[in-house]
Amino acid sequence: MIRIKVPATSANIGVGFDCMGLAVSLYSNVDFEPSKKKLEIYGCPEEFRNENNLVYKAFVNTCDFLNEPVPNVRITIENNIPVARGLGSSAFCIVAGIKGANDWFDAPLSNDEILDLATNMEGHPDNVSPAIYGKLGVSFIDENKDVQTVHFNVNPSLRFVTMIPNYEVSTDKAREILPTEMSYSEAIYQVGHAVALSKAMELGNLKLIRECIIDKMHEPYRSKLIPDYENAKNICEKANGTMYISGSGSTMMAIVDNEKNAEKIVENTKKDFPDWKVYHLNVDTKGAISEVI
Numbered sequence: 305m306i307r308i309k310v311p312a313t314s315a316n317i318g319v320g321f322d323c324m325g326l327a328v329s330l331y332s333n334v335d336f337e338p339s340k341k342k343l344e345i346y347g348c349p350e351e352f353r354n355e356n357n358l359v360y361k362a363f364v365n366t367c368d369f370l371n372e373p374v375p376n377v378r379i380t381i382e383n384n385i386p387v388a389r390g391l392g393s394s395a396f397c398i399v400a401g402i403k404g405a406n407d408w409f410d411a412p413l414s415n416d417e418i419l420d421l422a423t424n425m426e427g428h429p430d431n432v433s434p435a436i437y438g439k440l441g442v443s444f445i446d447e448n449k450d451v452q453t454v455h456f457n458v459n460p461s462l463r464f465v466t467m468i469p470n471y472e473v474s475t476d477k478a479r480e481i482l483p484t485e486m487s488y489s490e491a492i493y494q495v496g497h498a499v500a501l502s503k504a505m506e507l508g509n510l511k512l513i514r515e516c517i518i519d520k521m522h523e524p525y526r527s528k529l530i531p532d533y534e535n536a537k538n539i540c541e542k543a544n545g546t547m548y549i550s551g552s553g554s555t556m557m558a559i560v561d562n563e564k565n566a567e568k569i570v571e572n573t574k575k576d577f578p579d580w581k582v583y584h585l586n587v588d589t590k591g592a593i594s595e596v597i
């Protein structure tokens with residue numbers, strides 16, 4: 305049996321809209337085994353137990369790309385990444401499906417090829433790059449339509465707390481509400497802040513992170529789609545932390561530089577929002593891992 309373990313990913317990190325993403329220590333697994341039936345899927349909601357399942361679609365796309373016949377397969381999903389909350393559940397499915405098929409045929413694809421295939425399916429590389437490589441990824445699609453990606457280490461002193469509301473924000477809606485143009489001065493602001501943020505995360509300099517992370521491209525518009533945004537921000541700031549909207553939301557990700565303040569955020573969020581899921585996480589440094597069991 306092939307088991308693929310994939311980390312949750314948090315795109316944008318404030319100022320890195322559609323190009324930055326972070327892998328965090330919350331994991332989902334998918335097992336792939338031979339089956340007597342064309343397709344068996346276990347461990348996910350009924351609505352996903354069919355040929356439109358994103359893990360299976362990525363598996364089939366990869367078999368096609370490799371010019372291999374699609375084998376009969378039993379797929380068992382153990383998903384700990386909440387769906388449509390801005391923590392890369394779709395990137396998890398796509399990366400797991402591609403790596404599952406790649407390992408089935410003795411791993412002819414490199415991680416860079418897996419990244420190209422995954423970006424093609426997801427539409428943007430900001431989640432799939434850290435899902436494959438771990439760490440903080442900065443990515444773009446070049447003129448030849450290939451994905452270029454670089455990775456930054458994140459200082460281990462930094463702690464991350466996911467504040468996951470009990471409501472979704474639709475990615476489509478969160479994109480529709482954005483303006484279509486920005487000025488030169490705003491572009492200069494974003495570039496400077498995003499580059500400095502990558503270094504500040506590497507250094508673990510929370511004071512600089514607080515300055516760099518303040519976004520002007522999407523958060524001012526998207527925060528209005530999250531009714532509890534200001535309350536969550538207050539909880540983070542009281543614990544000396546900062547916060548950004550993870551992916552297109554609704555999850556908000558707090559950053560602090562010690563365990564005590566991370567636990568303070570966990571405690572206060574659970575007290576004010578008992579129905580939310582709150583996890584104290586680190587950065588994942590390995591990305592998706594394959595095991596043959």
Ligand SMILES: Nc1ncnc2c1ncn2[C@@H]1O[C@H](COP(=O)(O)OP(=O)(O)OP(=O)(O)O)[C@@H](O)[C@H]1O
Nearest residue numbers: 348352358383387388389390391392393394551552
């Ligand atoms: N366990 C699962 N089995 C099958 N499909 C899944 C599963 N989990 C997620 N998906 C697919 O991923 C889609 C959610 O993707 P979407 O991009 O809306 O959210 P997300 O990836 O969680 O958030 P973001 O991209 O903002 O981080 C679901 O509609 C479904 O198609």
Ligand SMILES: N[C@@H](CCO)C(=O)O
Nearest residue numbers: 315321322430551552
């Ligand atoms: N970068 C994407 C992530 C969500 O898929 C966005 O913010 O819309």
